[in-house]
Amino acid sequence: MTLLARPIDFYFDFSSPYSYIASEWVDALAARHGRTVNWKAILLGATFQAAELKSPVSYPIKREYSLHDFERSARFAGVPLKNPQKFPIPTQNAARVFWWLADSDAERARQWARQCFRAYFARGVDLSDAAQLRELAADFGIAAEAAEAVWNDPAWKARLKAENEAAIAAGVFGAPFFVVDGEPFWGNDRRPQIERWLEKGPF
Numbered sequence: 001m002t003l004l005a006r007p008i009d010f011y012f013d014f015s016s017p018y019s020y021i022a023s024e025w026v027d028a029l030a031a032r033h034g035r036t037v038n039w040k041a042i043l044l045g046a047t048f049q050a051a052e053l054k055s056p057v058s059y060p061i062k063r064e065y066s067l068h069d070f071e072r073s074a075r076f077a078g079v080p081l082k083n084p085q086k087f088p089i090p091t092q093n094a095a096r097v098f099w100w101l102a103d104s105d106a107e108r109a110r111q112w113a114r115q116c117f118r119a120y121f122a123r124g125v126d127l128s129d130a131a132q133l134r135e136l137a138a139d140f141g142i143a144a145e146a147a148e149a150v151w152n153d154p155a156w157k158a159r160l161k162a163e164n165e166a167a168i169a170a171g172v173f174g175a176p177f178f179v180v181d182g183e184p185f186w187g188n189d190r191r192p193q194i195e196r197w198l199e200k201g202p203f
Contacts, residue, residue: 007036008194009179011172012113013044014091014127017070017081018188020117022176024079025191027110033198039102039110041095044088044175046164051173055088073188080122089120089128092160093151097137099159100150115140 008030012019030037048054056062067083074081094116102109119125119136126132130148137147150156167177171184178185178194183202185194196203 005034006181007038009038009040009170011040011042011167011175011177011179013042013175014094014113014116014120015088016044016175017083017121018073019176020081020121021074021077021079022178022188022191023114023117024077026176026178029191029195029198033195035198039098039106039113040163040167041091041098041113041160042164042167042172042175043090043092043095043160045090047168047173047175050168053173057088074121077188080118082122082124084120084124084126086126086128089126091116091127092157093130093133094127096151096153096156096160097142097147099163100156112140 008026010022010026012023027037044055056066070083071081094112098109098112098116101112115136116127120127125136127136133151134144134148138144170179174186176186176188178190180194180197181202183197185197
């Protein structure tokens with residue numbers, strides 16, 4: 001495999017509005033440059049702890065600006081977003097279902113990720129609520145009981161923990177986080193730099 005054909009690693013958390021926005025453009029951008037994307041669900045809480053960081057909305061001076069910027073950034077990108085009433089939320093259950101799907105069908109896992117993002121940020125579905133997540137799974141074509149069994153299964157809990165640890169070991173400290181040819185890019189606003197890298201290589 002040549003260097004130019006290497007996949008882009010895309011780390012995201014389902015509670016990250018910037019990850020949601022990035023999820024709407026990353027595959028198309030990669031495809032224009034002959035790339036594929038490895039989607040990787042992680043938990044921001046784990047990376048924040050490793051990096052000794054907190055969510056910007058946890059700081060009073062940053063909270064209102066951040067909430068405003070989430071919606072403004074989505075409008076700029078042409079992506080529907082309405083700040084959820086409950087934010088941020090724990091997303092480990094949705095992430096465990098993602099990895100369960102990814103083990104057999106990466107495209108279906110990607111579709112699940114998109115559905116979760118759009119449900120939470122466009123329709124206000126609370127992914128941390130078991131009843132709402134069961135319903136979302138059923139709408140997606142996964143039996144609600146099967147989805148719940150997955151997110152309660154110690155094996156998939158361990159898998160997500162391992163993916164978090166691997167992300168931290170790779171230097172991931174936030175989301176969205178991209179790795180292109182070994183080069184790290186943090187944030188939805190790094191899209192122009194990523195595109196420049198894909199067009200012309202290192203700069």
